[in-house]
Amino acid sequence: MTTVRPVLVPDPAVQQADADWWRRAVIYQVYVRSFADGNGDGIGDLTGLRSRLPYLADLGVDALWLNPWYPSPMADGGYDVADYRDIDPAFGTLTEAEALISEAHDLGLRMVIDLVPNHTSDRHAWFQEALRAGPGSAARGRYIFRDGRGADGAQPPNNWRSVFGGPAWTRVVEDDGRPGQWYLHLFAPEQPDVNWDNPEVREEFESILRFWFDRGIDGVRIDVAHSLVKAPGLPDVGTADLEVSGSAANTGHPHWDRDEVHEIYRSWRRVADAYDHGPVFVAEAWTGSPERLARYVREDELHTAFNFDYLTCPWRPDHLRRVIDASLDVLGGVGAPATWVLSNHDVVRHLSRFARPQPDHPLRTLADLSPEENPADVDLGTRRARAAALLMLALPGGAYVYQGEELGLWEVEDLPEDMLQDPIWERSEHTDRGRDGCRVPLPWSGCTTPFGYSPEDTATEPWLPQPEEWKSLTAQAQQGDAQSMLALYRRALRIRRAHSGLRGAGMTWYSSPESQVLSFGRPPGFRCVVNFAEAPVALPEESRVLLSSGPLTDGLLPTDTAVWLAE
Ligand code: GLC
Numbered sequence: 001m002t003t004v005r006p007v008l009v010p011d012p013a014v015q016q017a018d019a020d021w022w023r024r025a026v027i028y029q030v031y032v033r034s035f036a037d038g039n040g041d042g043i044g045d046l047t048g049l050r051s052r053l054p055y056l057a058d059l060g061v062d063a064l065w066l067n068p069w070y071p072s073p074m075a076d077g078g079y080d081v082a083d084y085r086d087i088d089p090a091f092g093t094l095t096e097a098e099a100l101i102s103e104a105h106d107l108g109l110r111m112v113i114d115l116v117p118n119h120t121s122d123r124h125a126w127f128q129e130a131l132r133a134g135p136g137s138a139a140r141g142r143y144i145f146r147d148g149r150g151a152d153g154a155q156p157p158n159n160w161r162s163v164f165g166g167p168a169w170t171r172v173v174e175d176d177g178r179p180g181q182w183y184l185h186l187f188a189p190e191q192p193d194v195n196w197d198n199p200e201v202r203e204e205f206e207s208i209l210r211f212w213f214d215r216g217i218d219g220v221r222i223d224v225a226h227s228l229v230k231a232p233g234l235p236d237v238g239t240a241d242l243e244v245s246g247s248a249a250n251t252g253h254p255h256w257d258r259d260e261v262h263e264i265y266r267s268w269r270r271v272a273d274a275y276d277h278g279p280v281f282v283a284e285a286w287t288g289s290p291e292r293l294a295r296y297v298r299e300d301e302l303h304t305a306f307n308f309d310y311l312t313c314p315w316r317p318d319h320l321r322r323v324i325d326a327s328l329d330v331l332g333g334v335g336a337p338a339t340w341v342l343s344n345h346d347v348v349r350h351l352s353r354f355a356r357p358q359p360d361h362p363l364r365t366l367a368d369l370s371p372e373e374n375p376a377d378v379d380l381g382t383r384r385a386r387a388a389a390l391l392m393l394a395l396p397g398g399a400y401v402y403q404g405e406e407l408g409l410w411e412v413e414d415l416p417e418d419m420l421q422d423p424i425w426e427r428s429e430h431t432d433r434g435r436d437g438c439r440v441p442l443p444w445s446g447c448t449t450p451f452g453y454s455p456e457d458t459a460t461e462p463w464l465p466q467p468e469e470w471k472s473l474t475a476q477a478q479q480g481d482a483q484s485m486l487a488l489y490r491r492a493l494r495i496r497r498a499h500s501g502l503r504g505a506g507m508t509w510y511s512s513p514e515s516q517v518l519s520f521g522r523p524p525g526f527r528c529v530v531n532f533a534e535a536p537v538a539l540p541e542e543s544r545v546l547l548s549s550g551p552l553t554d555g556l557l558p559t560d561t562a563v564w565l566a567e
């Protein structure tokens with residue numbers, strides 16, 4: 001594999017000493033399957049990731065978050081876990097995972113893993129046992145099995161819908177060959193929900209946390225953290241909420257964001273706090289409001305939560321400012337830092353979201369963008385993505401960088417239908433292409449696919465095809481180019497570490513709420529200005545440009561451009 005340029009190694013001793021690292025960390029999300037393939041089977045793996053650690057240290061991020069790496073039938077990209085204490089053979093072995101953790105630590109990179117507590121795989125030993133053990137057994141009591149409605153039990157126990165489409169219940173065939181009970185799955189049928197009222201389930205997940213904390217893991221991202229507890233009696237969802245997928249429109253929803261879920265996280269916090277290295281939690285919780293989100297990060301609960309209002313916010317100054325203010329206000333109220341994120345493995349890459357006219361509503365899926373009427377303008381998207389990176393990295397709190405955004409990758413919107421793997425494609429009866437377009441393997445080097453993603457002489461194609469145009473976006477092609485997206489991220493992350501203004505928790509707006517310009521300061525001596533207006537704007541006097549997302553025109557800041565200033 002081709003190697004990257006000389007490494008800048010942060011001093012691990014200094015980093016480890018900082019117990020508050022998570023309050024302002026930049027965490028790089030690694031979608032392992034698509035990051036780097038070390039053994040040439042077309043699937044990203046731990047060997048590939050280990051070989052690219054110097055690239056990540058050099059980029060200047062503080063930690064890595066890895067999507068699930070456990071043994072899995074991969075019905076949902078590994079979010080269907082068959083064994084929480086091992087590594088999927090396609091990715092590597094537990095021994096390699098341990099080597100990865102220690103190599104990352106040597107480079108000053110902390111390691112966050114993904115835990116999936118709402119559901120297991122249907123191949124998990126517990127679920128297999130539950131199927132065999134039959135109705136009323138202790139083994140079924142670890143999941144949510146119910147008899148169906150109607151005289152012959154042929155109707156699902158309630159009206160809950162799967163997030164991926166269709167009913168949230170599947171009927172099993174009992175040992176005698178007859179149709180029997182139903183089990184709940186808020187996601188795919190291969191992802192049965194576990195029963196969090198069962199103390200054995202609670203003990204098992206705390207033991208899994210300890211398993212990984214004992215191996216030096218620094219943090220855990222909690223998958224669908226807001227769904228674990230279900231209302232007693234499993235009542236139907238009201239009509240207002242049936243339309244909403246993934247979060248609650250109202251409080252009192254029977255399975256999203258129930259108050260009782262917080263007791264679980266108080267208990268998890270006690271598990272983490274018993275470790276000297278202070279492991280941290282980040283919640284994936286889609287809630288109806290910032291206030292509901294803040295409840296997850298109260299002092300004795302989780303440390304941080306993803307900011308999905310920011311993730312789905314259109315590129316518009318009024319919307320962005322509102323989300324920034326609400327986040328800082330509400331999270332500050334419980335003493336938690338804000339986090340900011342532009343892309344992840346579940347939404348359309350932000351370059352492509354911003355590459356079109358910006359509506360009033362949140363943007364998440366391709367359908368939200370009406371791609372047929374509004375094809376992507378990649379130059380516009382790139383320009384805005386550069387400005388968006390500087391805006392995000394200038395805000396107080398932590399930030400997430402999704403692999404490939406530092407290369408300026410776009411959503412691959414035209415993957416051949418027969419290659420789509422996301423269960424959403426099938427479950428939506430081919431009306432929603434799903435999330436594969438942001439999961440395409442990274443381009444590292446060279447002029448032809450697989451662009452250094454797999455070793456040079458590999459015959460096997462990457463698991464999803466890469467666009468040919470990505471040859472100009474490989475990490476190698478951007479190395480020496482001062483104008484590249486990669487160079488912008490590197491410089492921004494270096495300044496972010498070095499500038500004392502970027503370390504504090506506060507910010508002050510200098511622009512008015514109605515303005516087409518976002519301008520704010522971070523004392524001492526730092527200012528960020530982003531221009532959303534058509535016309536270029538003047539920069540404040542007596543300021544010096546530290547970094548700019550695009551060229552200034554006659555000293556003015558053009559449209560869709562951001563600048564970092566020292567004052
Ligand atoms: C989370 C994950 C997503 C997965 C789902 C079910 O939303 O981010 O990728 O499909 O949970 O586990």
Ligand code: CA
Nearest residue numbers: 037039043045
């Ligand atoms: Ca591989």
